[in-house]
Amino acid sequence: MDLENFKERSKTEFQKNKKLLQKIKNQKPKQLDDLFSAAHEEKFSKIDCLSCANCCKTTSPIFIQTDIERLSKVFRMKSSEFIDMYLYLDNEGDYVLKTAPCPFLNSDNTCLVYEERPKACREYPHTNRKNMHGILNLTLKNTLVCPAVFEIFQDFGKDFRK
Incomplete structure (x- = not known):
């Protein structure tokens, strides 16, 4: 995973993805959920998060009370x-982490607390959940963090230009 190249490309494409978001928002909620779910399955069948871990290196999940406990x-x-x-x-x-990268990220990109990780980590990058309409702005931001989300938007860009 070439993270430097990804960071440059995702920044360069961000405005294009922002415009694409308006077209994506026009989809019916169920259709949008299905589109994202299929794209999520396809991308994560090819991408190994352990080769990247950019989310753990650059952002913090929200820690809810049950995560903290x-x-x-x-x-x-x-x-x-x-x-x-x-x-x-x-x-x-x-509640968010004081530092990045995550203090629980091991040198091999595995998670020290994987079995007990926060809910937000379990669900990240949130592209296979219901009600995608409600988190489209977050998903757009995640194109700058997660190569899989970036690639989903790249594919959607091809589909929605037709």
Whole structure:
């Protein structure tokens, strides 16, 4: 995975993808969910996240209370200690990591807490879920983070130009 090339291409294509988003928004919700689900399956059958881990290297998931409690138990500490050590409240009032890359990312791109990872990590990049209409702006932002999401938009760009 050539992350440098991906970063350049995703930045270069961002405005084009932003325009494409308007066409994508015109799809019926069920049709849009089906389009994304099929594209997700196709891309992730070819892309190995462990060869990339850009999401873990550059962004933070939102930690909900159940994530904090579960991970606190893993590290045998109080929730407040876990928060003090790893998290802060962002501008939107969500708990996110203090640092990037993720402190739980191992050198081989595996996750130290994989079985107990936050819900947001389990669901990332959110391209195979229901109600894609509700998260299209987030999905557009994820074209700058996840090569698979970027490629989904590249493919949609071909399909929607027809």
